[in-house]
Protein backbone atom coordinates (compact mmCIF):
# COMPACT_ATOMS: atom_id res chain seq x y z
CA UNK A 1 0.00 0.00 0.00
CA UNK A 2 1.22 3.47 -0.85
CA UNK A 3 1.35 6.60 1.26
CA UNK A 4 -2.11 7.67 0.13
CA UNK A 5 -3.91 4.40 0.76
CA UNK A 6 -7.27 5.61 -0.46
CA UNK A 7 -5.97 6.79 -3.82
CA UNK A 8 -7.10 4.78 -6.83
CA UNK A 9 -5.05 5.60 -9.91
CA UNK A 10 -5.09 4.42 -13.50
CA UNK A 11 -1.85 3.96 -15.40
CA UNK A 12 -3.00 3.70 -19.04
CA UNK A 13 -0.98 2.78 -22.08
CA UNK A 14 -0.50 0.56 -25.07
CA UNK A 15 2.26 -1.50 -23.41
CA UNK A 16 3.07 -3.04 -26.79
CA UNK A 17 5.27 -4.48 -25.39
CA UNK A 18 5.84 -3.58 -21.71
CA UNK A 19 9.34 -2.20 -21.08
CA UNK A 20 11.53 -1.77 -18.02
CA UNK A 21 10.46 1.88 -18.11
CA UNK A 22 6.84 0.84 -17.59
CA UNK A 23 7.77 -1.55 -14.77
CA UNK A 24 9.80 1.12 -13.01
CA UNK A 25 6.85 3.52 -13.17
CA UNK A 26 4.45 0.86 -11.90
CA UNK A 27 6.73 0.06 -8.94
CA UNK A 28 7.17 3.73 -8.06
CA UNK A 29 3.48 4.49 -8.49
CA UNK A 30 2.46 1.74 -6.06
CA UNK A 31 4.31 3.63 -3.34
CA UNK A 32 1.90 6.52 -3.87
CA UNK A 33 -1.37 4.72 -4.41
CA UNK A 34 -3.74 2.40 -2.59
CA UNK A 35 -4.76 0.74 -5.82
CA UNK A 36 -3.08 1.06 -9.19
CA UNK A 37 -5.01 -0.11 -12.23
CA UNK A 38 -2.71 -0.70 -15.17
CA UNK A 39 -5.06 -0.14 -18.11
CA UNK A 40 -3.94 -1.83 -21.32
CA UNK A 41 -5.44 -0.33 -24.47
CA UNK A 42 -7.12 -2.99 -26.55
CA UNK A 43 -5.94 -1.32 -29.80
CA UNK A 44 -8.80 -2.55 -31.93
CA UNK A 45 -8.09 -0.03 -34.64
CA UNK A 46 -4.32 0.24 -34.08
CA UNK A 47 -1.80 -2.26 -35.40
CA UNK A 48 -0.42 -3.90 -32.26
CA UNK A 49 2.36 -6.47 -32.22
CA UNK A 50 0.88 -8.32 -29.25
CA UNK A 51 -2.78 -8.89 -28.45
CA UNK A 52 -3.98 -7.07 -25.33
CA UNK A 53 -4.33 -10.43 -23.53
CA UNK A 54 -0.67 -11.23 -24.30
CA UNK A 55 0.42 -7.81 -23.04
CA UNK A 56 -1.51 -8.34 -19.80
CA UNK A 57 0.03 -11.80 -19.38
CA UNK A 58 3.54 -10.36 -19.86
CA UNK A 59 2.85 -7.58 -17.33
CA UNK A 60 1.50 -10.09 -14.82
CA UNK A 61 4.52 -12.36 -15.20
CA UNK A 62 6.94 -9.44 -14.80
CA UNK A 63 5.19 -7.73 -11.87
CA UNK A 64 4.25 -9.19 -8.52
CA UNK A 65 3.34 -6.17 -6.45
CA UNK A 66 0.39 -5.86 -4.07
CA UNK A 67 -2.19 -3.24 -4.97
CA UNK A 68 -1.78 -3.56 -8.75
CA UNK A 69 -4.45 -4.77 -11.17
CA UNK A 70 -4.13 -5.25 -14.91
CA UNK A 71 -7.22 -4.55 -16.99
CA UNK A 72 -7.87 -4.30 -20.74
CA UNK A 73 -9.72 -1.17 -21.76
CA UNK A 74 -11.23 0.45 -24.80
CA UNK A 75 -13.34 3.57 -25.25
CA UNK A 76 -12.64 6.79 -23.40
CA UNK A 77 -10.01 6.64 -20.68
CA UNK A 78 -11.94 9.01 -18.40
CA UNK A 79 -14.99 6.71 -18.59
CA UNK A 80 -12.83 3.73 -17.69
CA UNK A 81 -11.32 5.68 -14.78
CA UNK A 82 -14.74 6.74 -13.47
CA UNK A 83 -16.08 3.20 -13.76
CA UNK A 84 -13.20 1.95 -11.60
CA UNK A 85 -13.46 4.74 -9.04
CA UNK A 86 -10.10 6.23 -10.04
CA UNK A 87 -9.50 9.93 -9.42
CA UNK A 88 -6.01 10.05 -10.89
CA UNK A 89 -4.48 9.20 -14.25
CA UNK A 90 -0.77 8.48 -14.01
CA UNK A 91 1.57 8.94 -16.96
CA UNK A 92 5.32 8.86 -17.35
CA UNK A 93 7.40 11.54 -19.05
CA UNK A 94 10.82 10.70 -20.46
CA UNK A 95 11.97 13.79 -22.30
CA UNK A 96 10.68 17.18 -23.40
CA UNK A 97 9.53 15.53 -26.62
CA UNK A 98 6.88 13.61 -24.63
CA UNK A 99 5.55 16.78 -23.07
CA UNK A 100 3.41 18.16 -25.90
CA UNK A 101 1.52 14.92 -26.49
CA UNK A 102 1.06 14.38 -22.77
CA UNK A 103 -0.10 17.94 -22.18
CA UNK A 104 -2.67 17.64 -24.95
CA UNK A 105 -4.02 14.38 -23.54
CA UNK A 106 -4.08 15.69 -19.97
CA UNK A 107 -5.97 18.83 -21.00
CA UNK A 108 -8.42 16.87 -23.13
CA UNK A 109 -9.05 14.44 -20.28
CA UNK A 110 -9.52 17.33 -17.86
CA UNK A 111 -12.03 18.96 -20.21
CA UNK A 112 -13.91 15.67 -20.48
CA UNK A 113 -13.77 14.96 -16.76
CA UNK A 114 -12.60 17.84 -14.51
CA UNK A 115 -12.60 15.65 -11.41
CA UNK A 116 -9.89 13.34 -12.70
CA UNK A 117 -6.38 14.70 -12.27
CA UNK A 118 -3.42 13.65 -14.43
CA UNK A 119 -0.18 13.20 -12.49
CA UNK A 120 3.18 12.72 -14.19
CA UNK A 121 6.13 10.73 -12.96
CA UNK A 122 9.55 11.31 -14.51
CA UNK A 123 10.93 8.13 -15.95
CA UNK A 124 14.09 6.66 -14.44
CA UNK A 125 17.17 8.02 -16.19
CA UNK A 126 18.32 4.51 -17.15
CA UNK A 127 15.08 4.05 -19.09
CA UNK A 128 14.68 7.55 -20.46
CA UNK A 129 15.49 6.49 -24.03
CA UNK A 130 13.47 3.27 -23.95
CA UNK A 131 10.17 3.16 -25.82
CA UNK A 132 8.00 0.25 -26.94
CA UNK A 133 8.27 1.49 -30.52
CA UNK A 134 12.09 1.48 -30.58
CA UNK A 135 12.29 -1.80 -28.66
CA UNK A 136 10.12 -3.42 -31.36
CA UNK A 137 12.21 -1.92 -34.15
CA UNK A 138 15.52 -3.03 -32.63
CA UNK A 139 14.20 -6.52 -31.78
CA UNK A 140 12.75 -6.92 -35.28
CA UNK A 141 16.17 -6.12 -36.76
CA UNK A 142 17.94 -8.59 -34.47
CA UNK A 143 19.39 -6.09 -31.95
CA UNK A 144 19.81 -6.84 -28.25
CA UNK A 145 17.03 -5.38 -26.11
CA UNK A 146 17.63 -7.63 -23.10
CA UNK A 147 18.48 -4.75 -20.74
CA UNK A 148 15.42 -2.76 -21.74
CA UNK A 149 12.56 -5.18 -21.23
CA UNK A 150 11.60 -7.83 -18.68
CA UNK A 151 12.76 -11.40 -19.40
CA UNK A 152 9.32 -12.57 -20.45
CA UNK A 153 9.06 -9.76 -23.03
CA UNK A 154 12.53 -10.52 -24.35
CA UNK A 155 11.52 -14.14 -24.82
CA UNK A 156 8.24 -13.26 -26.53
CA UNK A 157 9.96 -10.77 -28.86
CA UNK A 158 12.51 -13.41 -29.85
CA UNK A 159 9.73 -15.91 -30.54
CA UNK A 160 7.77 -13.32 -32.51
CA UNK A 161 10.67 -12.21 -34.70
CA UNK A 162 12.49 -15.54 -35.02
CA UNK A 163 10.50 -16.36 -38.15
CA UNK A 164 11.27 -12.96 -39.71
CA UNK A 165 15.00 -13.29 -39.02
CA UNK A 166 15.13 -16.82 -40.44
CA UNK A 167 13.64 -15.61 -43.73
Ligand code: PNS
Nearest residue numbers: 012013014015041075076077078105108
Ligand atom coordinates in the same frame (compact mmCIF):
# COMPACT_ATOMS: atom_id res chain seq x y z
O1 PNS B 1 1.17 4.12 -24.41
P1 PNS B 1 0.43 5.13 -25.23
O2 PNS B 1 0.12 4.58 -26.61
O3 PNS B 1 1.13 6.46 -25.28
O4 PNS B 1 -0.99 5.37 -24.49
C1 PNS B 1 -1.96 6.21 -25.06
C2 PNS B 1 -3.29 6.10 -24.29
C3 PNS B 1 -3.77 4.65 -24.25
C4 PNS B 1 -3.12 6.61 -22.90
C5 PNS B 1 -4.32 6.99 -25.06
O5 PNS B 1 -4.32 6.65 -26.42
C6 PNS B 1 -5.74 6.87 -24.53
O6 PNS B 1 -6.03 7.31 -23.44
N1 PNS B 1 -6.62 6.24 -25.31
C7 PNS B 1 -8.01 6.02 -24.94
C8 PNS B 1 -8.97 6.89 -25.76
C9 PNS B 1 -9.18 8.23 -25.14
O7 PNS B 1 -9.65 8.37 -24.02
N2 PNS B 1 -8.82 9.29 -25.90
C10 PNS B 1 -8.97 10.66 -25.46
C11 PNS B 1 -7.92 11.04 -24.43
S1 PNS B 1 -6.76 12.13 -25.07
